[in-house]
Amino acid sequence: MHTAHSQATSTALPVVSISELNKSYFTRRGDVEALRSIEISIHPGEFVSFVGPSGCGKSTLLKIIAGLEDYQSGKVEVFGDPPKPGRRDVGIMLQSPVLLPWRTVLSNVVLPVEIMRGDLRAAKERAREIIDLVGLSKFTDKYGWELSGGMQQRVSLARLLLLDPDIMLLDEPFSALDEFNREKLTLELSSLHTRFQRTAVYVTHSIAEAVLLSDRVVVLKPHPGEVLEVVAIDLPRPRTAETLQSVEAFELVRRIRAMLFSHDEGIAQ
Numbered sequence: 430m431h432t433a434h435s436q437a438t439s440t441a442l443p444v445v446s447i448s449e450l451n452k453s454y455f456t457r458r459g460d461v462e463a464l465r466s467i468e469i470s471i472h473p474g475e476f477v478s479f480v481g482p483s484g485c486g487k488s489t490l491l492k493i494i495a496g497l498e499d500y501q502s503g504k505v506e507v508f509g510d511p512p513k514p515g516r517r518d519v520g521i522m523l524q525s526p527v528l529l530p531w532r533t534v535l536s537n538v539v540l541p542v543e544i545m546r547g548d549l550r551a552a553k554e555r556a557r558e559i560i561d562l563v564g565l566s567k568f569t570d571k572y573g574w575e576l577s578g579g580m581q582q583r584v585s586l587a588r589l590l591l592l593d594p595d596i597m598l599l600d601e602p603f604s605a606l607d608e609f610n611r612e613k614l615t616l617e618l619s620s621l622h623t624r625f626q627r628t629a630v631y632v633t634h635s636i637a638e639a640v641l642l643s644d645r646v647v648v649l650k651p652h653p654g655e656v657l658e659v660v661a662i663d664l665p666r667p668r669t670a671e672t673l674q675s676v677e678a679f680e681l682v683r684r685i686r687a688m689l690f691s692h693d694e695g696i697a698q
């Protein structure tokens with residue numbers, strides 16, 4: 430278990446550091462400047478969200494950190510090295526859960542351990558605890574095809590927690606959920622973060638979600654994707670359903686919304 434604290438200080442060495450990052454896609458239909466001059470350092474245990482409308486380069490940035498996408502110029506380092514895919518200390522959760530429908534919840538959660546030929550017995554034991562943590566203990570032996578969208582996303586989160594990476598990359602992980610389940614799972618993620626103290630890089634178009642979860646929110650605008658501002662979220666932890674009702678949270682959401690609307694690309698909320 431790691432000891433880094435979520436209220437990371439700037440004295441700790443960053444786990445992810447990005448400077449002067451530029452990324453374009455070159456397609457037959459023209460070039461797209463996805464990211465321009467991105468600068469950000471993320472510290473151990475910190476929860477950092479990237480927020481902005483569709484097309485502002487959030488997913489591209491996450492894929493670059495995961496080593497799944499290249500870039501033209503600038504410097505990106507993950508634990509001091511250039512990003513590369515398949516690192517054991519970096520885990521990613523994408524918008525659509527990738528579950529095998531013919532496997533049970535338990536065997537879906539331990540699948541990566543099986544693939545990596547890890548200790549399956551120990552993994553199963555730990556997986557049961559984590560399945561309980563994400564509220565799925567009654568469904569441990571249900572098959573993938575029997576699960577609702579919300580449950581599938583919980584399984585996906587459990588799988589990430591079992592791997593227990595130092596850095597969790599989350600790309601709109603709850604986007605397929607209805608509002609009620611989305612809020613519930615967001616709060617659960619926040620409490621898991623407080624408990625496990627991992628570094629989290631989260632991508633969302635929901636300002637409220639970003640405020641609720643984060644230590645800092647990086648506000649991006651599209652075309653090209655550029656940082657408008659990095660907003661410190663100094664709301665007390667643990668964060669609860671009431672946190673978002675507070676005057677301070679409301680003011681932060683209002684400020685970020687105003688920043689984005691002043692750039693007038695529209696925000697899909």
Ligand code: ADP
Nearest residue numbers: 454456461463482483484485486487488489490
């Ligand atoms: P977001 O996650 O904020 O919606 P993306 O990172 O998906 O933004 O995309 C940023 C920009 O790059 C968009 O204009 C998008 O159309 C473009 N883009 C993303 N992926 C590709 C790709 N594989 N090929 C060409 N353009 C892409």
